[in-house]
Amino acid sequence: MKIPGSHLMDPSSCAGSENEAAKACQTPATRSPSVRVRIEGSVFTVDKALLEDNCEYFRALFQSGMRECQQEEIHLQVVSTRGFLVALQVIHGERPILNDDEIVQAIECAAFLQVQALVRHLINTVNSDNCLLMYHTAVTYGLLDLFKSAALFIRDMYQDLKEDARCLPKELIDHVESLVPSSYVMVGTHSPSIKLLQDFMRTVCYLDEDEKEWKVLTHLPLEASTTMAGVTVLDNKLYIVGGVYDVSNKVVDSGFCYDVVTETWSTFSNPQQLRYNCTLVGHEGSLYALGGEYKRTTMSSVERYNISKSTWSFTAHLPRPTSAVACTKSMGRIFICLWKPKDTTEIYEYHPGHDEWTLVTTLIRHQSYGHCMVSHRDRLYVMRNGPCDDFLRCMMDCYNLSTGQWTALSGHYENSKGALFTAVVRGDSVFTVNRRATVEYSIEDNKWRTKKEMTGFPRIGSMWTFLLRLPKKSREPLGKADLTSGQNFEVPSDLPPSSSVECYD
Missing domain, CATH: 2.120.10.80 (Kelch-type beta propeller)
Incomplete structure (x- = not known):
């Protein structure tokens, strides 16, 4: 996957040549000040202001006054490399089409790092192929806006999706049926x-x-x-x-x-x-x-x-x-x-x-x-x-x-x-x-x-x-x-x- 703004990542800090994220790192140039973000063995050097402007998690961290806000490297254990890559793509204005695994990891990242741009992108890409997955995953991770949008989409197509929707928990089905198309x-x-x-x-x-x-x-x-x-x-x-x-x-x-x-x-x-x-x-x-x-x-x-x-x-x-x-x-x-x-x-x-x-x-x-x-x-x-x-x-x-x-x-x-x-x-x-x-x-x-x-x-x-x-x-x-x-x-x-x-x- 090509990462937008590849200048934001330092290839010398990417661990594991077999890692797709590491392969995406191309040039050492970065904007200053920057911070290193370590995820699953890979390290990304990212513009600090970019993270602060687009992620509530990093905004709160950098403004907290705690020791962590002064660290040059931050280790994230709650999100996946793929989810973080998708978030970076969206922050830089790209609109990636995601497969099922990427959707789940993107929702996880959007929830934990509170990336509103990524939430909007997910809402904009809800369709009949992924709406059930988005609906169930959004409620799992507490993304309310995505949950609402996916539920309304399902309601509008409920006659066509009714059989597939049986895989959902009963309370989620009941919620869809309570909505107005x-x-x-x-x-x-x-x-x-x-x-x-x-x-x-x-x-x-x-x-x-x-x-x-x-x-x-x-x-x-x-x-x-x-x-x-x-x-x-x-x-x-x-x-x-x-x-x-x-x-x-x-x-x-x-x-x-x-x-x-x-x-x-x-x-x-x-x-x-x-x-x-x-x-x-x-x-x-x-x-x-x-x-x-x-x-x-x-x-x-x-x-x-x-x-x-x-x-x-x-x-x-x-x-x-x-x-x-x-x-x-x-x-x-x-x-x-x-x-x-x-x-x-x-x-x-x-x-x-x-x-x-x-x-x-x-x-x-x-x-x-x-x-x-x-x-x-x-x-x-x-x-x-x-x-x-x-x-x-x-x-x-x-x-x-x-x-x-x-x-x-x-x-x-x-x-x-x-x-x-x-x-x-x-x-x-x-x-x-x-x-x-x-x-x-x-x-x-x-x-x-x-x-x-x-x-x-x-x-x-x-x-x-x-x-x-x-x-x-x-x-x-x-x-x-x-x-x-x-x-x-x-x-x-x-x-x-x-x-x-x-x-x-």
Whole structure:
């Protein structure tokens, strides 16, 4: 295994030439001050500040004032060499794909040395192959965040994992079964309404997979607009930014947030630069408003909303002005899909720590550009239109982040269901929806296989789809009356102020 920043290790101090860790030591150069860490017969010379910044164990040790904090060599007996190597990789920004043994040793190291970056990496790599192992090992070593994430992942795929989950202790199975799975949720394009002329179609709806039909989750506040808005989910809350009133493209005064637990709406400030037709993405406690338009001018500016501080600030601009940019997150990383004539689709990654965009790869397809992008494990799936003579034919290409290779998926995804330009991944499945059908696909190596077809969403216009974990509650289906007069909705005559709007079914 190649160790990042190999200059951090002194090969003369590595014991045992047969040891893989020793083989990884390449150069004697180190940063000062440094400390030697001895594990299982191998000695690593590591930058002291690096350990203090990333490991709670070393931070407490170096600041304790005890004799050990002055030692030039520290002997660790509670972690393995392999686990420590993985921790060093992650600290240096690498994202290693781990086998089962490495997962166990990495969890052990993350727990004993309290390496939060390693915990985040493990959370970002939970998948159907390792979730049961991560779940059981995380509870064994007391990594609560990883335990929670693995449990929720298992719950979302429980029907597929139920047989394999029998190997778990009963209390762990009971915990998974007590959790609420994520639901497929959709909101269409709606402009603000007024009390006297309420539009009862202004609803956020979710798919009841047992009954295979759409039901109403909540109504949009009167002042909210999803027309040309940015819509995303972060920490199980729905956020809307940058909607417009009408064809004048006047931006709505506030952003809106829906909390599914309290079933309430609240408002928050707009970005400093008013924008519509932007893309909104949530990541690690912040919202990012990407590009968009204002006064018919396309922008490249990006703003970050710190939710805990309720403040907007500018970050690095997009590589070029764009609106409604396709965006996805993969393994805790943010990616966007840009067009660059002729016939070129570019994938960029945003690095929050360095506040910069970097080009990842390009895809060249004749008269065809990416419109939608989703991720599954370490793969990005770009849905694109067909050639100009068949624009609604949806083709798909897959980019593997680990190998750096593109693969064209077999077949195309339109037929009677319409073009696939909105999609959400849950576990090993993809959900898509249009007026004719809601389709669940199973993600396979070289194609998406139709797994289940359900009722479509019988409205026209753009749709935003996402996942939310909804509290258990009996809700009414989306009936015909809801699409016309709306007489079946029990909406109170007087709604509270928009800063705290109760939403009724």
